[in-house]
Amino acid sequence: MTASFQAGDRIQCAHGGRLLDGTYITERDGMVVIKLGSGYNIGVPGDCCTFVERPRPARPTPAAVEQDPSLPELSIVSTGGTIASRVDYRTGAVTSQFDADDILRAIPGLGRIARFRTRQVSTILSENMTPAIWQALARTIYEEVKDGAAGVIVTHGTDTMAYTAAAVSFMVRSPVPIVFVGSQRSADRPSSDNVMNALCSAAAAAGDLGEVAVVMHATSSDDVCAIHRATRVRKMHTSRRDAFQSIGIPPIGTVEYPSLQVRLREEAVRRGSLDPALHTDLEEKCGLLYFYPGMPASVLECFEGYEGLVLAGSGLGHVSTRWIEPLKRLIDGGTTVVMTSQCLHGRVCDRVYDTGRDLLAIGVVEGEDMLPEAALAKVMWVLARERDPEAVRRLLQTDLVGEITRCSCHGL
Amino acid sequence: MDYERLGLKAGIEIHQQLDTEQKLFCRCPTALREADERNGEFCRYLRATESEMGEIDRAAEEEMMVMRRFRYYTYDTTCLVEADEEPPAPMNPEALAVALTIARLFSMSPVPQVHTMRKLVIDGSNTSGFQRTALVAMGGLLPNGGAVETICLEEEAAQRIDDQTFSLDRLGIPLVEITTSPCLHTPEAVQETAEYIGMVLRSTGRVKRGIGTIRQDINISIRDGARVEIKGVQDLDLIAETVRREVQRQQALLAIRDELRERGARVSGEAIDVTDLFKGTRSSILKKAATILAVPLPGFAGLVGRETQPGRRLGSEMADYARKCGVGGIFHTDELPAYGITAGEVARLAAFCGAGPQDAVVLVSGTPDRAACAARQVQRRAAMALEGVPEETRRMLEGGSTAYMRPLPGAARMYPETDVFPVEISETLWRSIPLPELLTERAERFTAELGLDRTLARQIAFSEQLPLFERAVAEGCRPALACRTLVGTLRELRRSGVATERLADAQILEVLRAVEEGRVAKEAVPVVLTAVAAGQTVDAAIEQAVPPLSLRELEALVESILSDRSAFVREKGRASLGPLMGVVMREVRGRVDGKVVSEVLMKKIGQMLGE
Secondary structure, eight states: OOGGGOTOOEEEETTTTTTEEEEEEETTTEEEEEEEESSSSEEEEGGGGGEOOOOOOOOOOOOOOOOOSSEEEEEEEEEEEEEEEEOTTTTTTEEEEEOHHHHHHGGGGGTTTTTEEEEEEOOOOGOOHHHHHHHHHHHHHHHHHTTTOEEEEEESTTTTHHHHHHHHHEEEEEOOOOOEEEEESTTTTTSSSSSHHHHHHHOOOOOOOOSEEEEEEEESTTTTTEEEEEEEEEOSSSSSSSOOESSSOSSEEEEEEETTEEOTTTTTTBBSSSSOOEEEEEEOOOOEEEETTTTGGGGGGGGOSSSSEEEEEEETOOOHHHHHHHHHHHTTTTOOEEEHHHHHHHSSOOSSSSSHHHHHHHHOOOOOOOOOOHHHHHHHHHHHHHHHHEEEEEEESOOOSSSSSSSSTTTT | OOHHHHOOOEEEEEEEEEEBBBBBSOOOOOOOGGGGGGGGEEEEOOOOOOTTTTTTOOOHHHHSSSSSSEEEEEEEEOOOOTTTSOOSOOOEEEEEHHHHHHHHHHOOEEOOOOEEEEEEHHHHHHHSSSSEEEEEEEEETTTSOOOEEEEEEEEEEOOETTTTTTETTTTTEEEEEEEOOOOBOOOHHHHHHHHHHHHHHTTSOOOOOTSSSEEEEEEOOTTOOOOOEEEEEEEEHHHHHHHHHHHHHHHHHHHHHHHHHHTOOOOOOOOOEETTGTTTTOOOHHHHEEEEEEETTTTTTTEEEEEEEETEEEEHHHHHHHHHHTOOOOOOGOOSTTTTOOOHHHHHHHHTTTTTTOOOOEEEEEEEHHHHHHHHHHHHHHHHHHOOOOEEEEEOGGGGGGEEEEOOOOOOGGOOOOTTTTEEEOOOHHHHHOOOOHHHHHHHHHHHHOOOOOOHHHHHHHHHHHHHHHHHHHHTHHHHHIIIIIIIIIIHHHTTTOOGGGGGGHHHHHHHHHHHHTTGGGGGGHHHHHHHHOOOHHHHHHHHHHHHOHHHHHHHHHHHHHTHHHHHHHHHGGGGGGHHHHHHHHHHTSSSSSHHHHHHHHHHHHHHHHH
């Protein structure tokens, strides 16, 4: 019976009239997966396999992480994600299992940039992220900053990194860089972008930056990383290395690879510009809804009782005329409704067409040129500290941490 | 040479590209492109990662000694999968079916559940740093009693343009790797087995043809030697010679080992910095070097320069190892003074290093890091010489000699490709796989059924034109004519500069049919095909090659032939029609239908006989 095998057991399987020696890996789709001496895995029926022996595990002990005391100290706060992932050879899936020490061990070049200390907030895939973890993350980052870290690197899954980075932007004020980093290709492959992204993020975190940023590949090549403002960045591709793009503004800086030379644009907030502060309160009962033609207004019923709702409307910021009345009921019921655009590029303006005017008339707040993700984080943060509708509107339409640009630059 | 006495054991791995519509793990076509058709490029660095067992493969580790920046060319026929920017698609079922067909031809057992693995290769030839490969079947038979151990379905690597630049068009083309057991004991047996396996592969009709589409790796060892894998032997005719030269190399290395041991040779101590010693040297290489290091090798004199293969010495092997550190090569005292290094400099070097007449000194130069790395590599290879033959992967040089590439990889380089689900080979699928006729059997059938002579039958059966030949015969063309045209005429035309690649199959068939229909004589086929290759239609080419003959011209011709042979006609009477028909037909070379010729001839014979 296969139930008695453990990963690593030597077993023997009868196949094609021959006996095959191999190592038991796992059971999958009703087959026993064995690794042959050649390194190949194959699946064979379990009833043809017999146990041979159970070797003692001989995993090498990990080498100690060396630190250079003359370098500035950075803090790595890990949350999980591909940059910190390892293949689970039993299920065959990529899972987050690394802790921050493992990252240091896996990327020896980090030790030439700074000293590191590490904190672990979670080990989750980024689709499992919650506002509660954002808050725990913000507290940890703040503690690290108060504790004298010269910069904080947050390792994060790329799928929802833009949400977390935007949320942290509102929650944490920091005189030192807070740099989010991830990788698009898993760390177990020789071509992973984790090494370059990690080294560039460390260089940025040790540099002159003074705001929350996302540092990721700027191109498909291993030549330069972009430093994106956390509230203006978006994952724009499912799998490319250069998936992260600044929307509405240029990246606030670059890090060249392999020289790791950091260049900041004039607009980037510099180190030491802000005093540390922490405001972690969030109103979690907020939602984000992507409008599509024909979408029934009854969807809005799901958001009854919500404190805030961000709409990713069409074009300049529209939803169907049939939505006006139900939306009015929602707003009258106390929900703050913010309009953003699924165009992503450009500014919302509800004063051009009739529907837009109707939306304004019922109290929808124009979200300026905020990205829907940043708007969601912002509405959560704003509603946790302000309830007066006029004050809420004013705050939502004021640029707090770079989420709104004053003017839409030509060419972007 | 008595190879069996030397304990020669050899096995081969044959890599054959499959002729499928799409690549193995993406939907791109399997089309090869010219580098200047590229539409973009990008650059990457690769680094070795740990296997699932927590080890780093030794071959991969060695490739990492120098951090290399690889450049890749992209095309409008490549996608993000080749660029390692998108997860792979499921395994191409068409390619799997071809691999299973081949497995059936070798009477192998299919793997019940095929798992795709990642084989670490960080020399830049794969953008991901690994090659995807899956074991598909095991346990096959060879006619010489040997065994085919495994057949794997793999993705082809990227084509190297230069040292660090690769083209992505070839990456991902399906490939089968067929591995024999070490069951071959003479150089000729290795070559014959490669030929046989090649024949079986071509029997499927589903493999790519042409240069570079099939490559052989040979594993060789002799008694007391070591397993050496020679990569990428493209030319079948060189296989036996490559084996002979490797046996020669292993014998030479064993002899060197014995002599080193007898002399008490050793490898010890640190490399010595001799940069200052060569201040003012005339050697152009040493002049440029930031650092020059000397590696003394006590007891090695004369042996570093000893030949191991035609054109290769122990010193060449040391140089191969040193090059891994990014240096251009080495100098050693067995070949000095030379290359601008004077006898005086050699003497000073020996004195400085304390080297006596029995000792050799190797010089490496470069940046301080590279020189130190190269010196360590020279010491490493020298230490291996004391042990005999190192296990390693080697690459072919022109003529059949080889050079060191990297250590033999171990199982540590394989880990699962988690992005591709396993594929089950059910009994139903296995039984549904067609079993094509072997080309050798087909050749015999052509002899028996179509009356082709053995050589011609074999030629056409093994030719790329086989499908066209079978079509021509099925459409009623004479087998001998179709065969001669396809294997003989086309080749002759190509050799004489005709662009035969521009001839469509349909056009060749049309010409063959025209011969059968009597529209053109078979002798005119080369002329007609030449004209078609130059861009004419088949009809126009026939007309031009064979201008039609008017009835009056035909009658005149027949009359002239009859008057030359009047005695024969009178003697044979009407029976002369048959022989004369041949004579006239030769003259008109297919310009007139045979029936018309026969009528005219009969009429004129009648007239001559006064009937």
